[in-house]
Amino acid sequence: MLSLISVSRRVVRINIPWRRYSSGYSDWTSLRPHVKEFVEKNVELCKPAAVHVCDGSSEENEMLLNKLVEQGRLTKLTKYNNCYLARTSPEDVARLEERTFICTPNERDAIPIPKKGIKSQLGYWKDPDEMETELRKKFSGCMEGRTMYVIPFSMGPIDSPLAKIGIQLTDSEYVVASMRIMTRMGSDVLKRLGEQEKERMFTARKDAFVRCVHSVGYPLPPGKKDLEWPCNPQDVTIAHFLERNIIVSYGSGYGGNSLLGKKCFALRIASSIARNEGWLAEHMLILGITNPEGKKRYIAAAFPSACGKTNLAMMKPSLPGWKVECVGDDIAWMKFDSKGQLRAINPENGFFGVAPGTSSSSNPHAMDMIKANTIFTNVAHTSDGGVFWEGMEKDIDLSNISVTSWTGEENWTKDSGTKAAHPNSRFCTPTNQCAVIDPQWEDSAGVPIDAILFGGRRPTTIPLVYEAFNWQHGVFMGATMRSETTAAAKLKKEIRHDPFAMKPFFGYSFAQYLEHWLSLENRKAAKVPKIFYVNWFRKDADGNFIWPGFGENSRVLEWIFRRVEGENIAKGSALGMVPKPNTINMQGLGDVDMQTLFADNKPDLEAEVEAIKKFFQEQIPEDLPKAMKQELESLQDRIAKLPNADHNKQ
Numbered sequence: 001m002l003s004l005i006s007v008s009r010r011v012v013r014i015n016i017p018w019r020r021y022s023s024g025y026s027d028w029t030s031l032r033p034h035v036k037e038f039v040e041k042n043v044e045l046c047k048p049a050a051v052h053v054c055d056g057s058s059e060e061n062e063m064l065l066n067k068l069v070e071q072g073r074l075t076k077l078t079k080y081n082n083c084y085l086a087r088t089s090p091e092d093v094a095r096l097e098e099r100t101f102i103c104t105p106n107e108r109d110a111i112p113i114p115k116k117g118i119k120s121q122l123g124y125w126k127d128p129d130e131m132e133t134e135l136r137k138k139f140s141g142c143m144e145g146r147t148m149y150v151i152p153f154s155m156g157p158i159d160s161p162l163a164k165i166g167i168q169l170t171d172s173e174y175v176v177a178s179m180r181i182m183t184r185m186g187s188d189v190l191k192r193l194g195e196q197e198k199e200r201m202f203t204a205r206k207d208a209f210v211r212c213v214h215s216v217g218y219p220l221p222p223g224k225k226d227l228e229w230p231c232n233p234q235d236v237t238i239a240h241f242l243e244r245n246i247i248v249s250y251g252s253g254y255g256g257n258s259l260l261g262k263k264c265f266a267l268r269i270a271s272s273i274a275r276n277e278g279w280l281a282e283h284m285l286i287l288g289i290t291n292p293e294g295k296k297r298y299i300a301a302a303f304p305s306a307c308g309k310t311n312l313a314m315m316k317p318s319l320p321g322w323k324v325e326c327v328g329d330d331i332a333w334m335k336f337d338s339k340g341q342l343r344a345i346n347p348e349n350g351f352f353g354v355a356p357g358t359s360s361s362s363n364p365h366a367m368d369m370i371k372a373n374t375i376f377t378n379v380a381h382t383s384d385g386g387v388f389w390e391g392m393e394k395d396i397d398l399s400n401i402s403v404t405s406w407t408g409e410e411n412w413t414k415d416s417g418t419k420a421a422h423p424n425s426r427f428c429t430p431t432n433q434c435a436v437i438d439p440q441w442e443d444s445a446g447v448p449i450d451a452i453l454f455g456g457r458r459p460t461t462i463p464l465v466y467e468a469f470n471w472q473h474g475v476f477m478g479a480t481m482r483s484e485t486t487a488a489a490k491l492k493k494e495i496r497h498d499p500f501a502m503k504p505f506f507g508y509s510f511a512q513y514l515e516h517w518l519s520l521e522n523r524k525a526a527k528v529p530k531i532f533y534v535n536w537f538r539k540d541a542d543g544n545f546i547w548p549g550f551g552e553n554s555r556v557l558e559w560i561f562r563r564v565e566g567e568n569i570a571k572g573s574a575l576g577m578v579p580k581p582n583t584i585n586m587q588g589l590g591d592v593d594m595q596t597l598f599a600d601n602k603p604d605l606e607a608e609v610e611a612i613k614k615f616f617q618e619q620i621p622e623d624l625p626k627a628m629k630q631e632l633e634s635l636q637d638r639i640a641k642l643p644n645a646d647h648n649k650q
Contacts, residue, residue: 048148056186064173078385081372091233094424095256100238103128112511112620122510145220146171153183155347160444168212181350183261210245212260217251266331268507279335283501285313286328288438292321301453302501304483314365317554325438340525343446355425357391369433378406378425389421455534456483461604462535464597466576471521474531476631511623574638605639
């Protein structure tokens with residue numbers, strides 16, 4: 001085995017300083033034996049100048065933030081409380097799907113084998129031995145001149161039986177500061193790891209923790225000048241070794257590639273662990289919704305990028321007496337309890353939200369929470385010590401202040417011909433600062449999930465809301481999710497497949513993933529939740545959105561709530577169960593073209609079937625579960641029975 005990710009019993013003598021910046025577990029001798037061994041093996045390979053074991057304290061965090069400011073990698077934002085701005089290299093601004101690999105001995109376990117001559121859309125595979133050889137070359141001496149930080153972190157509340165522990169090694173202070181926000185990080189995690197060893201009798205070769213190794217890929221031998229934003233964009237590699245629960249990331253300092261607890265652990269590795277252990281790790285928000293009578297239900301929802309997940313999770317309902325509270329806006333870990341109730345936790349401890357489009361009108365709660373203890377990345381900087389991005393035009397008076405864009409362009413204006421903030425710019429904020437955080441968001445048992453929503457950005461074809469006929473049909477709805485791309489206006493927008501909103505995040509074969517979802521209904525005593533599909537983005541003939549969205553989406557959630565309660569307010573359609581006429585509360589909303597919102601356009605639906613059929617035939621030609629073929633045939637039959645003219649459903 002290669003030393004980068006192997007677990008060996010050979011003791012490596014370390015002849016470098018183990019810096020002690022603060023109290024607690026900064027002393028490396030306090031590490032559990034197999035954690036210490038994991039660190040030592042990678043110190044031997046990466047050759048850092050020093051090692052610091054993070055304790056998660058506020059003193060440690062302040063030290064790191066000050067260091068980043070001194071390095072010029074963070075700017076303190078004087079307008080807010082303890083907020084900072086980072087500007088990355090223009091070449092290091094987003095996740096790189098084409099450089100992200102699932103490594104398994106059998107390619108078919110990572111991605112379904114596509115039709116001959118067709119490129120897979122469902123992930124990238126690499127042989128683990130080949131990947132280890134490649135990574136060993138990259139990581140050899142990669143941390144020279146830098147400090148290796150050892151980050152013990154928990155995904156989920158530390159005491160939760162649903163939580164999982166990880167240890168990340170990194171040479172980026174930005175990553176440490178961000179991981180402190182996004183995860184439960186520090187000495188308490190190491191303490192819990194020791195307790196788990198006693199409880200479960202873990203050995204060094206068992207899954208006591210997920211091993212994560214990250215480097216910006218820019219060593220600093222004597223005399224070499226550092227970069228303003230250290231990275232190696234030409235050589236980025238992110239690898240997931242499923243059989244050993246190991247994540248390795250090289251060359252990028254951007255959050256999606258370097259905060260390994262997020263997409264890499266909480267979705268890709270966790271979805272594989274979940275399959276093996278009988279639960280779900282999903283790209284879903286979790287919200288609690290309470291009706292005027294005080295009854296509460298919890299909903300999990302999967303939407304692709306730019307479809308309003310964070311806005312929905314923190315919605316301010318327009319309906320009087322209704323309340324929405326946020327458990328999480330991005331990832332849900334869900335497991336059936338002993339009574340068959342599906343329960344969910346948010347494994348994260350922070351929000352890593354897309355900034356552009358977030359405003360006081362679209363998400364007032366988010367705008368309030370980001371004014372303290374936030375790390376912004378690639379947004380614009382205002383001369384009064386604040387931030388700006390596209391969407392904030394009505395929130396900030398720019399007449400008396402100047403704006404410096406994310407690329408450093410001074411005196412930026414809307415007429416500059418460039419974006420003030422990068423389209424993928426972010427805010428990284430602690431979850432507990434959200435004014436509508438759910439009181440049970442850290443419940444170790446998780447919150448009970450009563451409904452699951454799927455959705456996408458669809459200008460035509462798909463109605464405002466419909467319900468699955470049954471669990472199998474609901475899985476089919478998730479498997480066939482499609483959404484309009486949000487590319488620049490000069491490019492033609494496309495409707496792309498994004499099954500379960502997980503296309504970039506599957507940790508194992510999508511075909512096996514479907515089989516896993518289908519199997520959940522047959523688990524002993526399992527009470528599977530109802531499944532719905534929503535579409536806030538249908539347009540009229542002039543290209544205008546028909547549904548007002550944002551807080552008005554509470555009207556759709558009310559209908560879903562009532563269906564969960566068993567009310568007879570739905571009728572069958574070609575796609576599923578849609579609302580009966582006048583069962584969506586429209587009081588006070590004004591005129592909305594409900595007929596067009598729910599119209600079954602036969603040619604559009606026939607084209608939808610052909611697109612799904614092509615996707616299945618090209619991407620999963622051999623391994624598609626029979627149940628999905630049956631659902632596709634049933635959908636085709638229902639559409640064939642529709643009148644040839646548009647058939648309005650409301």
